[in-house]
Amino acid sequence: QQPVQSPQAVILREGEDAVINCSSSKALYSVHWYRQKHGEAPVFLMILLKGGEQKGHEKISASFNEKKQQSSLYLTASQLSYSGTYFCGTPTYYGNNRLAFGKGNQVVVIP
Amino acid sequence: ETGVTQSPTHLIKTRGQQVTLRCSSQSGHNTVSWYQQALGQGPQFIFQYYREEENGRGNFPPRFSGLQFPNYSSELNVNALELDDSALYLCASSPPGTSIYEQYFGPGTRLTVT
Numbered sequence: 001q002q003p004v005q006s007p008q009a010v011i012l013r014e015g016e017d018a019v020i021n022c023s024s025s026k027a028l029y030s031v032h033w034y035r036q037k038h039g040e041a042p043v044f045l046m047i048l049l050k051g052g053e054q055k056g057h058e059k060i061s062a063s064f065n066e067k068k069q070q071s072s073l074y075l076t077a078s079q080l081s082y083s084g085t086y087f088c089g090t091p092t093y094y095g096n097n098r099l100a101f102g103k104g105n106q107v108v109v110i111p
Numbered sequence: 112e113t114g115v116t117q118s119p120t121h122l123i124k125t126r127g128q129q130v131t132l133r134c135s136s137q138s139g140h141n142t143v144s145w146y147q148q149a150l151g152q153g154p155q156f157i158f159q160y161y162r163e164e165e166n167g168r169g170n171f172p173p174r175f176s177g178l179q180f181p182n183y184s185s186e187l188n189v190n191a192l193e194l195d196d197s198a199l200y201l202c203a204s205s206p207p208g209t210s211i212y213e214q215y216f217g218p219g220t221r222l223t224v225t
Contacts (some may be wrong), residue, residue, distance in 0.1 A: 002153065032213070041113065041201060041216035042154065087153045091128055097205055098144060100165045101153030 002023060003090050006104035012078055013110055020086030020105040023070035031064055031071040032089040032099055035082075042087060045073075075107065083109045113137070115204050115217035123223045129190045132220045135205030136183040142166070143185045144214060145177060148199040160185055189222075197224045 003024045011045050012018050022031060030049045048064035048071055060082070062073045075082055087107035089099030112223035114137040124130050136143050142161045156169035174190040178201035183204070189196060199221050203214035 015138060034216075041115075041218045043113075044215070047213060067163040089153075092156065092167070092169075096159075096167065097142075097214060098156050098159050098169070099154075099214070101146075102153075103153050 134202035140204035
């Protein structure tokens with residue numbers, strides 16, 4: 001079952017902050033975040049693991065609330081390069097990386 | 112650059128035909144996953160291959176099949192194409208080891224079925 005992402009779209013000015021969310025109706029063991037620019041492949045942002053471990057190499061931060069079965073991505077002091085569609089993916093089964101992706105959050109950062 | 116390549120970039124086929132899409136993973140990545148991405152949607156998991164064996168399948172009919180080769184390349188085959196098969200097809204490779212690893216996506220093949 002695919003996770004639900006909200007809001008569907010957000011427009012913000014350079015330097016502003018935004019939060020995008022990913023929630024699931026089933027237990028989450030990890031959440032994977034990717035960003036896709038128009039006409040390009042999804043690019044890995046980070047993985048959030050149960051227990052608090054986080055793997056990523058972007059300035060974008062995220063949280064993972066296991067009890068609420070949701071994750072949030074924080075776009076702080078947004079840059080023009082943050083524009084794109086953000087997808088969260090959740091493993092189809094515990095311990096694998098066969099991901100069910102949400103429909104995405106479209107983010108547009110304007111000057 | 113993820114080191115994952117796909118061919119062809121674009122493809123137009125007629126309903127009922129068969130198609131083969133190709134992917135070349137990063138060297139050393141022995142896991143490859145295939146996804147279908149319809150316009151305006153997130154990628155949908157088709158199947159995954161690990162060490163040349165199918166290692167999990169999504170909700171896709173048997174006319175979607177795949178192969179993985181020892182040289183880290185793989186194929187997605189689709190028989191009896193339908194109009195709804197029109198989409199961007201992405202392959203993604205993962206490093207060996209634990210299953211909680213990031214995936215490196217290729218640029219995709221845009222398939223149009225007329």
